[in-house]
Amino acid sequence: MDYFNYRDGMLHAEDVPLAAIAERYGTPCYVYSRATIERHWRAFDAAFAGKPHLVCYAVKANSNLAVLNILARLGSGFDIVSVGELERVLAAGGDPAKIVFSGVGKREDELERALEVGIRCFNVEVPGELDRLNRLAGALGVKAPISLRVNPDVDALTHPYISTGLRENKFGVDVGEALIQYRRAADMPHLQVLGIDCHIGSQLTSVTPFLDALDRILLLADALKEHGIGLHHIDLGGGLGIRYREEQPPEPSEYASALLQRLQQTNYEILIEPGRAIIGNAGVLVTRVEYLKSNQDKNFAIVDAAMNDLVRPALYDAWQEIVPVRQLSGADVRTYDIVGPVCETGDFLGIGRELALSEGVLLTIRSAGAYGFSMSSNYNSRPRPAEVMVDGLRTHLIRERETTAMLFRGEHVLD
Numbered sequence: 553m554d555y556f557n558y559r560d561g562m563l564h565a566e567d568v569p570l571a572a573i574a575e576r577y578g579t580p581c582y583v584y585s586r587a588t589i590e591r592h593w594r595a596f597d598a599a600f601a602g603k604p605h606l607v608c609y610a611v612k613a614n615s616n617l618a619v620l621n622i623l624a625r626l627g628s629g630f631d632i633v634s635v636g637e638l639e640r641v642l643a644a645g646g647d648p649a650k651i652v653f654s655g656v657g658k659r660e661d662e663l664e665r666a667l668e669v670g671i672r673c674f675n676v677e678v679p680g681e682l683d684r685l686n687r688l689a690g691a692l693g694v695k696a697p698i699s700l701r702v703n704p705d706v707d708a709l710t711h712p713y714i715s716t717g718l719r720e721n722k723f724g725v726d727v728g729e730a731l732i733q734y735r736r737a738a739d740m741p742h743l744q745v746l747g748i749d750c751h752i753g754s755q756l757t758s759v760t761p762f763l764d765a766l767d768r769i770l771l772l773a774d775a776l777k778e779h780g781i782g783l784h785h786i787d788l789g790g791g792l793g794i795r796y797r798e799e800q801p802p803e804p805s806e807y808a809s810a811l812l813q814r815l816q817q818t819n820y821e822i823l824i825e826p827g828r829a830i831i832g833n834a835g836v837l838v839t840r841v842e843y844l845k846s847n848q849d850k851n852f853a854i855v856d857a858a859m860n861d862l863v864r865p866a867l868y869d870a871w872q873e874i875v876p877v878r879q880l881s882g883a884d885v886r887t888y889d890i891v892g893p894v895c896e897t898g899d900f901l902g903i904g905r906e907l908a909l910s911e912g913v914l915l916t917i918r919s920a921g922a923y924g925f926s927m928s929s930n931y932n933s934r935p936r937p938a939e940v941m942v943d944g945l946r947t948h949l950i951r952e953r954e955t956t957a958m959l960f961r962g963e964h965v966l967d
């Protein structure tokens with residue numbers, strides 16, 4: 553459930569009409585709802601109540617400081633994948649002791665910084681990362697807390713580009729090799745084995761793959777126990793999907809109760825790393841129709857947002873709902889391709905949408921809070937859009953629209 557609804561024919565974010573936001577901040581523009589973010593985070597937190605747990609928001613989904621700060625104030629943990637995300641979480645007031653660090657290729661400087669600030673756990677994905685961490689922790693005179701991210705070889709039944717838990721994927725340590733690596737880790741003087749981790753993919757719409765992965769992990773945890781390696785936590789990663797169109801993903805409560813049933817006889821603390829399920833439907837992208845044009849086969853609506861602002865349709869052929877900011881009754885409905893100004897045929901936001909449009913009207917692309925701004929780029933030297941947070945009746949500019957001058961900051965021509 554989100555807080556983007558029509559009132560008197562006008563789409564609102566909480567209590568603010570999107571047309572007013574477009575007027576004030578220009579388009580394209582990302583708009584988020586604080587109440588929706590809080591509601592979604594709390595749904596996960598409540599779903600695991602009764603068991604020690606930590607909801608570690610996956611920062612890659614949306615790393616705006618205001619978003620991170622809202623979550624930090626709720627007591628959230630964070631799943632990061634780079635030193636850039638680490639610095640963002642710290643700048644937003646996140647607690648380093650609630651940060652887990654995933655990622656398949658962590659550099660030395662990234663590991664060092666995370667050791668320096670004292671994060672909760674490194675989710676180690678490569679055997680060589682154990683040796684690197686042990687050496688760096690020894691040099692700093694600390695112990696590095698670790699989990700191994702295990703690749704359980706489970707099919708997440710999602711888009712192949714965002715499926716991560718199959719043997720053929722680059723992520724994690726093969727489940728068959730994990731025991732050997734855990735024994736190596738347990739023998740290293742500057743590592744502390746804390747837990748086990750897995751993340752099998754994103755936009756999962758069924759609990760079955762999560763349960764299959766958990767079963768494999770629990771078997772491994774038992775085998776580790778037999779070898780004298782006790783674990784404190786199990787990190788089940790993120791990946792719970794959202795409704796973009798007709799998907800019917802489980803609610804956090806259903807997802808949690810299915811997992812908790814399997815965990816009844818255990819005392820592990822449970823960590824989860826949801827990204828999309830918290831922020832995906834808490835954000836929209838508002839764009840304006842610049843031109844309409846038609847030929848014998850097609851009607852095009854050329855809007856001021858493009859694939860550089862929201863790449864998911866181009867990259868995954870993802871479908872996101874596109875609706876008018878002002879509902880018009882009795883207008884001329886046609887089938888449009890909603891396209892951006894970028895010089896790529898793949899620069900579309902929606903294909904074959906039934907809409908009543910005229911030049912200058914505002915459209916909203918829904919479910920754009922996750923992997924929207926965070927995957928945006930300056931392709932075609934386009935300044936990235938503003939981001940706005942709505943909180944009840946108030947709006948806050950949480951990131952300014954880039955200016956063209958910002959586009960070449962830091963560049964130098966030859967003498």
Ligand SMILES: Cc1ncc(COP(=O)(O)O)c(C=O)c1O
Nearest residue numbers: 610654754790791825826827828
């Ligand atoms: C390690 C890790 N954790 C968590 C997530 C968050 O995934 P989602 O946004 O699907 O919840 C991802 C991305 O899929 C990830 O790679």
Ligand SMILES: N[C@@H](CCCC[NH3+])C(=O)O
Nearest residue numbers: 612714754755864922923
């Ligand atoms: N960027 C992807 C999800 C990738 C998840 C990151 N591990 C999307 O928009 O659906």
